[in-house]
Structures are given as structure tokens and as C-alpha cells.
Amino acid sequence: xxxxxxxxxxxxxxxxxxxxxxxxxxxxxxxxxxxxxxxxxxxxxxxxxxxxxxxxxxxxxxxxxxxxxxxxxxxxxxxxxxxxxxxxxxxxxxxxxxxxxxxxxxxxxxxxxxxxxxxxxxxxxxxxxxxxxxxxxxxxxxxxxxxxxxxxxxxxxxxxxxxxxxxxxxxxxxxxxxxxxxxxxxxxxxxxxxxxxxxxxxxxxxxxxxxxxxxxxxxxxxxxxxxxxxxxxxxxxxxxxxxxxxxxxxxxxxxxxxxxxxxxxxxxxxxxxxxxxxxxxxxxxxxxxxxxxxxxxxxxxxxxxxxxxxxxxxxxxxxxxxxxxxxxxxxxxxxxxxxxxxxxxxxxxxxxxxxxxxxxxxxxxxxxxxxxxxxxxxxxxxxxxxxxxxxxxxxxxxxxxxxxxxxxxxxxxxxxxxxxxxxxxxxxxxxxxxxxxxxxxxxxxxxxxxxxxxxxxxxxxxxxxxxxxxxxxxxxxxxxxxxxxxxxxxxxxxxx
Numbered sequence: 001x002x003x004x005x006x007x008x009x010x011x012x013x014x015x016x017x018x019x020x021x022x023x024x025x026x027x028x029x030x031x032x033x034x035x036x037x038x039x040x041x042x043x044x045x046x047x048x049x050x051x052x053x054x055x056x057x058x059x060x061x062x063x064x065x066x067x068x069x070x071x072x073x074x075x076x077x078x079x080x081x082x083x084x085x086x087x088x089x090x091x092x093x094x095x096x097x098x099x100x101x102x103x104x105x106x107x108x109x110x111x112x113x114x115x116x117x118x119x120x121x122x123x124x125x126x127x128x129x130x131x132x133x134x135x136x137x138x139x140x141x142x143x144x145x146x147x148x149x150x151x152x153x154x155x156x157x158x159x160x161x162x163x164x165x166x167x168x169x170x171x172x173x174x175x176x177x178x179x180x181x182x183x184x185x186x187x188x189x190x191x192x193x194x195x196x197x198x199x200x201x202x203x204x205x206x207x208x209x210x211x212x213x214x215x216x217x218x219x220x221x222x223x224x225x226x227x228x229x230x231x232x233x234x235x236x237x238x239x240x241x242x243x244x245x246x247x248x249x250x251x252x253x254x255x256x257x258x259x260x261x262x263x264x265x266x267x268x269x270x271x272x273x274x275x276x277x278x279x280x281x282x283x284x285x286x287x288x289x290x291x292x293x294x295x296x297x298x299x300x301x302x303x304x305x306x307x308x309x310x311x312x313x314x315x316x317x318x319x320x321x322x323x324x325x326x327x328x329x330x331x332x333x334x335x336x337x338x339x340x341x342x343x344x345x346x347x348x349x350x351x352x353x354x355x356x357x358x359x360x361x362x363x364x365x366x367x368x369x370x371x372x373x374x375x376x377x378x379x380x381x382x383x384x385x386x387x388x389x390x391x392x393x394x395x396x397x398x399x400x401x402x403x404x405x406x407x408x409x410x411x412x413x414x415x416x417x418x419x420x421x422x423x424x425x426x427x428x429x430x431x432x433x434x435x436x437x438x439x440x441x442x443x444x445x446x447x448x449x450x451x452x453x454x455x456x457x458x459x460x461x462x463x464x465x466x467x468x469x470x471x472x473x474x475x476x477x478x479x480x481x482x483x484x485x486x487x488x489x490x491x492x493x494x495x496x
Contacts, residue, residue: 299360
């Protein structure tokens, strides 16, 4: 059989370009064009004019973005790809940064990555990919680069410190005994370099003492020795040291318009910072903010109401009551008569005011039914296990009431259900398709930068898909968008 001619050592008369090895519709070309349009002055501020010339931050960004686009997060693997993969070679211009350089670039350019994320969000605005009609908030737990076994509480730290101190004293005693009647050549192998052992023990003691100080200052129950900023959080793999990645995703094209990383598992305190980032990044407020009950609080609802943003954020009891899973009559079936200042139960009995007390930044007013009427009521078993039914009213209850009324409309529930197809697939793509299940870096600032790179790459992926589907190009658009992107005004203020 005659095979096609094969020669690995063939030479070429006509020089070829790496550009020839990159398909016209490759995401590498989109990344290349977008990065070329970015203002990299923030990156340049980090470099010292002295010493050898550093790698161009444009090249470094292109290589990192393309690696993350393909689910490659290890600096060593990225460095290898730059030497073996023609697309990486194309983006790197045949330069070969080693893994130390790649890792250092990620850790030293927090402000630069933030600026790149912002510019790319504004580019999405200019491309018509952001509508700010329904912006969904959500958080996802991402494992830290640390073992759960390294998470210690105060008692465990004290035990470990005592053990190391005892070991240090033991070395001193055994060293004295050996050198008392021996020469250095007769010292047992494990004691031949006692100074090195004592040095290592001293380092470990310092680490443990610092960890103990962190616990005392923070009031936390435990700390991780490998990554002190990580916290134990519930993940699908169980309780692990992790961080909480936050994202605000626009419903039009699933563009991440704001993102951040925190070391707290609770989402409630993250709504306001995310909203401020959305407004800062896009120059306007969304019509609707949808989120799960983890973001529900009266402070958050009041914050959104003051900014005329419609909240679709159910309180923790809303879905339970809708499914009929409440053991007793929920408060929502008790009608409040504002004129009489009483609650009326499902059986028509009145609950009168019994007192009030401060509650967080508000006040709670108590109401209770007459004990005799409660005991005679045929529905008492469905209402309370006590002598009489009691309910409380927060003076800001109108916030929950208004939110529930919106959710009970067809439009409100439809917009809320959109959340599952807006923000949840974004995290699903990050973790399942791109394999971003654990940070490569350690510490809140460094992991925060890494998470922002992941979110930026998600938006680059959306830009690439949008350009392919619409036939649009970035030529003549990018520079004007990056300048004017934050001045676009909101034109669709509506109410339910």
C-alpha cells in the first residue's frame, strides 16, 4: 500500500507564521483582540524600571486567559503548553515564561485583573449583551488549596504546641546525655543534626502561636494552618476549607457584571457590596434583583426599595408555606387589620397587641389571642401547641409582604424562576465543564484574584459566542466602549 509521504525533518523554503496554525474562529483570536484593546496602565505601575525587562503583561494575560478558558489552572502545565501547543505559542509570540513567572504574575496584579474585568464588562455593554432587566445573585463554595486536617481549634493548637515544646526539651536532654560521654561520631542518626530539628520545631511553634493569636483576635472557632483565610464550609464533598464565590449575572446573555470572593459562608451580607459593584461597573441599576433566600433580610430589602430596584428574594419560610410543610398555621394566613391594630386568625378570632421589644435595627410588636377562645377553637391543634397563639409583627414587615406579593404574581414568579437559568448554569460551567473546583493559590487576596480571572474568562467566552452567533466584530468598537460604557442610562424602569 502506498502511504502519503511522511517526513518529520522536512524543511520549508517559504517561512510560515504561527497565525497559520490558529483557526479563524478560535477563541484565542477573540482573547487576543480583547486584550489588545484593554488599558493596561494599572499593570504597568507594578513594574520597576530597573533590572531585566519583564514579560509584556498583554502576553501574560492572553496566555492565562486562554489557559483558564480551557480549564488549565496549574502554572507548571501552562508553562508546558507554551512550549508544546501552537495556539499558546501564538498568544505568547514564541516567548516561554516559566511557571514561577506565571504564578507570580497572577499574585501581583490584583488591581490590574480588577480593571480588566471592569473593561470587559463594559465591552459586553457596548456589544448589547447586558440588559440589566433581571440580574441574579448567587454564591458558590469553592475548595481552598488546603487540607481539612490542617484546620485546628484552640484546644488542638494548645496540644500541638505542648507536644512540640516537650519534643524540643527531649532533644536537649538526649543531646546532653550523648555528648556527655561520647564523641559526635557516636551520636544516634536521629540526633546527628539536633540544631536542624530544633530549627524546624521553632518554625512550627511560631506558626502555631500565630494561628492561636488569629483565633483569639477573630473569635473564630478554628483556623486552617495551610490557608489561614479559608473557612470550613459545606460543599458537595462535605465540610471542607473553602471560600464563597459571589457573582451577579445579567439575564440577557449570562454576563457576570459583578463578582467577588469572601471567607464567610453566609450570603446575606454580600448583597449590598454586589449591588454597589453592579452599579459601579455598568453605570446603572437593574430593574430586578433575583436571589435565593440566603440573601433575604429586611435590611437588604429596604436597601433595594430605596433604590427603586424590585426584589425577588423569598424569605426563608416562603417556599415551606407554599408547599404546605408548616406544622402550624403560618403567620401569612393571619390578616393584619391596620386600623384596629390586631391580627385576625383563620377562624376569625382577634389577636391583640401584647407589647413590643427592640429587634436588630427594628422593633418587634407582639400579638396574642385570648386564652379561652384559643382553647375552644376547633383548629387549635393546627395552630399552636401552647396555651394561646402568638404572632409578632416587625415594623418593617411591609418589606416581606411586598416581596411576597410580587412573587405571587405570574410575572414575578416567572422572573424568579429565570434565576435558575441565569446564574446557576454559570457556576455549573465553571465547575463541571472547566473543572474549577479548587483554588491554586492561597490567601483571600490571591484567591480573590484567581476567582476574578475565572469570571473574566467566562465573560470572554460569552463575547466569543456572541460574535460567532451575530457575525459582529470588535473592530472600531472596543476603545469607545471602554470609555463610554459606564455612562449608559437605564431606560426600562417599570413596576409589577
